Amino acid sequence: MAMKRAAASAVRAFTSSGNFASSSVLSRGLHHPQKMFRLLIRRYLGNFLGCAENALGIREWLESQGHQYIVTPDKDGPHCELEKHIPDLHVLITTPFHPAYVTAERIKKAKNLQLLLTAGIGSDHIDLKAAADAGLTVAEVTGSNVVSVAEDELMRILILVRNFLPGHHQVITGDWNVAAIAYRAYDLEGKTVGTVGAGRIGRLLLQRLKPFNCNLLYHDRLKMDPELESQIGAKFEENLDEMLPKCDIIVINMPLTEKTKGMFDKKKIAKLKKGVLIVNNARGAIMDTQAVVDACSSGHIAGYSGDVWYPQPAPKDHPWRYMPNQAMTPHISGTTIDAQLRYAAGVKDMLEKYFKGDDFPPQHYIVKDGELASQYR
Numbered sequence: 001m002a003m004k005r006a007a008a009s010a011v012r013a014f015t016s017s018g019n020f021a022s023s024s025v026l027s028r029g030l031h032h033p034q035k036m037f038r039l040l041i042r043r044y045l046g047n048f049l050g051c052a053e054n055a056l057g058i059r060e061w062l063e064s065q066g067h068q069y070i071v072t073p074d075k076d077g078p079h080c081e082l083e084k085h086i087p088d089l090h091v092l093i094t095t096p097f098h099p100a101y102v103t104a105e106r107i108k109k110a111k112n113l114q115l116l117l118t119a120g121i122g123s124d125h126i127d128l129k130a131a132a133d134a135g136l137t138v139a140e141v142t143g144s145n146v147v148s149v150a151e152d153e154l155m156r157i158l159i160l161v162r163n164f165l166p167g168h169h170q171v172i173t174g175d176w177n178v179a180a181i182a183y184r185a186y187d188l189e190g191k192t193v194g195t196v197g198a199g200r201i202g203r204l205l206l207q208r209l210k211p212f213n214c215n216l217l218y219h220d221r222l223k224m225d226p227e228l229e230s231q232i233g234a235k236f237e238e239n240l241d242e243m244l245p246k247c248d249i250i251v252i253n254m255p256l257t258e259k260t261k262g263m264f265d266k267k268k269i270a271k272l273k274k275g276v277l278i279v280n281n282a283r284g285a286i287m288d289t290q291a292v293v294d295a296c297s298s299g300h301i302a303g304y305s306g307d308v309w310y311p312q313p314a315p316k317d318h319p320w321r322y323m324p325n326q327a328m329t330p331h332i333s334g335t336t337i338d339a340q341l342r343y344a345a346g347v348k349d350m351l352e353k354y355f356k357g358d359d360f361p362p363q364h365y366i367v368k369d370g371e372l373a374s375q376y377r
């Protein structure tokens with residue numbers, strides 16, 4: 001219903017993604033003018049839809065319908081391009097990789113805004129409560145990059161377990177010191193791996209880990225159905241604090257919400273096995289930044305890898321850049337070319353539905369009719 005109301009009135013949109021620019025759509029001469037804005041990344045390939053130049057591949061389509069589509073990477077600070085367009089936007093599209101932070105203050109200024117689309121998964125860059133209070137719809141392309149992230153997590157687990165990065169570094173620096181690598185390189189087989197969150201990504205990771213003959217555990221708000229659980233071969237741990245000390249490797253796979261923000265603080269990290277490896281491609285702010293630095297420095301965490309930080313882009317002095325035993329990257333796991341094709345198609349599909357006044361697939365909604373999706377409440 002909210003979508004129908006939205007489409008019946010004037011609409012503008014604004015999108016953002018990676019180094020990824022922001023874009024907005026503003027229609028001219030239509031009954032229902034649209035303005036959108038999005039944030040994108042730089043161009044490398046024809047299929048690199050997430051870049052500013054390629055603009056999710058929807059510019060021609062939007063402009064042919066008379067909408068104005070503004071794309072920019074300039075979205076931080078009071079004088080950025082995004083701020084200039086905020087009062088006019090009808091739709092704002094952003095990727096989570098280089099997000100446009102949609103604060104309560106920005107929502108207040110966005111008098112025409114109706115729809116916030118995330119070109120990917122994870123809408124924590126938006127003040128969801130403020131969006132709900134303002135009657136905005138927030139939706140993401142649920143499922144679009146889950147395979148990309150699960151594959152990346154498997155890679156990060158192996159990189160940490162095998163102590164791969166220092167070995168690679170030796171090659172670059174002209175060294176050859178096998179002992180310096182091998183003294184802390186292990187097989188993955190036989191290790192206990194626990195995922196905190198076993199939704200779409202967590203389950204795909206567990207499925208991919210099964211052939212490695214690990215002991216697989218998962219903690220989630222919800223227990224899987226028994227058939228799926230036995231197929232995946234993972235054991236449910238209702239109590240997170242009981243699962244943590246059992247794990248050699250912990251992978252974070254839940255959203256950033258009021259409940260999960262800062263969940264891995266000093267106290268929680270103290271419950272982990274000494275020498276634990278952690279992979280976090282979920283969200284940086286689930287961890288207490290300094291607690292992770294301290295535990296990596298003391299060796300309590302023997303390796304930390306992930307692609308998510310707070311804030312993003314990570315400032316040059318972010319302490320995770322300098323802590324020992326890290327294998328961090330910029331936010332890249334969910335934006336392979338395959339993922340870009342899927343999230344770009346998902347954004348187009350939702351815009352088509354929005355213009356027609358149709359509902360989106362129910363799993364795409366994060367905020368609808370003033371209500372947050374259940375795991376964000």
Ligand SMILES: NC(=O)c1ccc[n+]([C@@H]2O[C@H](COP(=O)([O-])OP(=O)(O)OC[C@H]3O[C@@H](n4cnc5c(N)ncnc54)[C@H](O)[C@@H]3O)[C@@H](O)[C@H]2O)c1
Pocket residue numbers: 120121122143145146149196197198199200201202219220221222253254255256257259260281282283307308331332333334335375
């Ligand atoms: N790095 C990337 O490029 C990238 C890409 C996609 C998603 N993500 C992140 O990964 C997260 C998970 O994605 P998904 O597609 O698997 O989502 P999902 O909704 O399918 O799964 C999330 C799981 O977390 C569980 N959960 C929620 N709150 C919890 C809590 N307080 N305690 C325990 N479990 C809880 C849910 O029950 C659910 O099973 C996203 O929210 C996003 O932040 C990152």
